[in-house]
Amino acid sequence: MSLSTLNSPAQPLDSAPQPMQWLPKPVLNAHGCGGDCTVADDAEARWPRADVLALFNLPFNDLLWQAQQVHRQHWDANEVEHATLLSVKTGGCEEDCGYCPQAARYDTGVKASKLMSPEQVREAVVAAKEAGASRFCMGAAWRAPKDRDIEKVAELIGVIKEEGLEACCTLGMLTEPQAQSLKDAGLDYYNHNLDTAPELYGDIITTRDMQDRLDTLSHVRSASIKVCSGGIVGMGETREGRAGLIAQLANLPTHPESVPINDLVRVPGTPLADTPPLDPLEFVRTIAVARITMPTARVRLSAGRQQMSEAVQAMCFLAGA
Numbered sequence: 001m002s003l004s005t006l007n008s009p010a011q012p013l014d015s016a017p018q019p020m021q022w023l024p025k026p027v028l029n030a031h032g033c034g035g036d037c038t039v040a041d042d043a044e045a046r047w048p049r050a051d052v053l054a055l056f057n058l059p060f061n062d063l064l065w066q067a068q069q070v071h072r073q074h075w076d077a078n079e080v081e082h083a084t085l086l087s088v089k090t091g092g093c094e095e096d097c098g099y100c101p102q103a104a105r106y107d108t109g110v111k112a113s114k115l116m117s118p119e120q121v122r123e124a125v126v127a128a129k130e131a132g133a134s135r136f137c138m139g140a141a142w143r144a145p146k147d148r149d150i151e152k153v154a155e156l157i158g159v160i161k162e163e164g165l166e167a168c169c170t171l172g173m174l175t176e177p178q179a180q181s182l183k184d185a186g187l188d189y190y191n192h193n194l195d196t197a198p199e200l201y202g203d204i205i206t207t208r209d210m211q212d213r214l215d216t217l218s219h220v221r222s223a224s225i226k227v228c229s230g231g232i233v234g235m236g237e238t239r240e241g242r243a244g245l246i247a248q249l250a251n252l253p254t255h256p257e258s259v260p261i262n263d264l265v266r267v268p269g270t271p272l273a274d275t276p277p278l279d280p281l282e283f284v285r286t287i288a289v290a291r292i293t294m295p296t297a298r299v300r301l302s303a304g305r306q307q308m309s310e311a312v313q314a315m316c317f318l319a320g321a
Contacts, residue, residue, distance in 0.1 A: 047250040047293050053243040055289045060281060064319050067288035070295045071320035080317065081135060081298065083168075084128035088116040088156065089140035095207040097195075098271040099232060099264055102141040108269035115140065115149070121156045125163045136160045137168035137191060137228075143207065144173040147181075154185035161186045168228060168258075173208065173216045179223035189258055190220040191228040197244025200237055204272075221254065228258035230300065233286050234278035235264050242286055250293040259290055259297045261321070263304025280312040284319050291320025 055063065071077055092112030093102045101108035125136050138156060142149065153169060160167040169182065170191035182190065194213055195201065201210045220227055229252075231245045249259060263283050266273050283304075290299045301321040305313060 047247050049240075049243055049247040052247045052250070052289060052293060053240055055292055056239050056243055056285055060285070063285060063288045064315070067291045067320045068318060070292050074295045075298075075320075080321075082131070082133045083135035083137060083300070084124075084131070084133040085137045085139060086116075086121070086124050086128075087141070088121060088138045088153075089113065089142065091141055093141040093143060095143050096205060097207075098204045099235060099267075101267040101270055103270075106269045106271075108267055112141075115152055116156075118155055118159050122159045122163070125160055125165060129163055129165060133165065135166040135168060135189075136163075137170065137189070139170045139191075140172070142172040145171045145178065147178065150178050150181050154181060157182065157185040157187050170228075173212055174219050176219045176222060179216075179219040179225060183223040183225050187225055189226045189228045191258075191260070192216050192220065193230050193232070193260065193262075194245065194248055195231050196235060196237060197241045198248060199244065200235075200241050204235060217252070226257040227252075227254075228260065228300075229256040230258075230260035230262065230290075230302070232262040232264055232303070233283060234275065234304070235272055236275050239282070242282075243289070246286070246289050246293055249290070255294045255297050257297060258300060259294055260300040260302035261287055261290055262302045263307070265304050265307070280308060281315075283308075284312065284315045287316045287321050288319035 055066075058066070068077070087102075090113045091102050091110040092104050093100070095103055096105060097103060100106075101110050104112070121138070128136055138153070138160075140149070140153070145153070149171070153171065157167045157169070166188045167186060168189035168191055169187060173192075174182075174190070179190070192213055194210065196204055198210050217227055217229060229249060231249070233242050233245070237245075249256060261283075263278060264272060264275060266275060266277070287299060287301070290297075299321050301313065301316050308316075
């Protein structure tokens with residue numbers, strides 16, 4: 001991290017943005033990158049990768065200023081939603097995701113476990129609610145759940161709903177009937193991340209392809225479940241790769257209602273364990289670009305948050321998380 005990261009390229013003083021209270025709406029062009037275009041009113045505007053990269057390349061302060069304007073136009077800038085994630089079935093996954101300690105093929109010290117009982121889940125949900133969470137997500141280390149697994153998860157969803165929290169699941173790939181079964185059980189959100197830019201995907205995962213993920217998102221959307229889909233940064237990709245991830249998300253037929261941005265947690269034993277950490281300000285840039293390109297989505301500060309300083313987390317919230 002350096003001062004040049006914050007201040008370069010410099011802008012003339014007479015072109016500095018005016019205080020945001022003077023502005024009825026964000027002064028952005030159709031793609032938010034400050035060119036000589038009119039303001040876009042369509043929250044679902046298409047985003048060429050070059051335009052997303054142009055956002056990433058803005059001076060840091062200008063990028064945050066624009067992201068904060070978009071955030072205030074669509075969200076309460078002083079509100080943060082608390083969510084809890086519980087692994088209800090840990091380890092033993094047959095996939096080869098290079099970042100994941102739950103893959104059975106990697107020696108990470110994670111032991112496979114059975115699906116948690118409704119009683120165990122209820123205890124965790126009650127604790128989460130008492131801690132201030134309004135949303136509870138259950139994760140299971142499956143490539144694709146079997147129908148009998150869906151039946152058991154449906155019972156766990158019922159536990160969450162009984163306690164008055166929003167219910168989210170991340171279980172792997174789904175068929176259309178499975179997605180409908182989860183909807184019938186009361187599921188509010190389904191998480192299925194795109195992970196990284198399409199051209200980098202095969203370097204991270206080989207046991208499923210990007211289209212598999214897109215198909216699952218389509219099944220979730222068809223079942224009228226809200227989509228939670230984001231990605232992981234800091235896996236060795238370039239800024240252009242991060243722009244590719246955000247462009248892919250922003251160009252889905254409908255923007256995800258929830259976009260988790262994860263900073264790689266480097267776990268010993270995984271192929272990505274020795275990946276150099278991402279500059280924290282670059283992570284903040286990613287949050288800001290996600291906010292500008294998907295203004296009505298809830299951008300989530302997700303995995304990796306605990307390894308960030310409070311100052312970096314505060315900048316992420318300023319950027320629209």
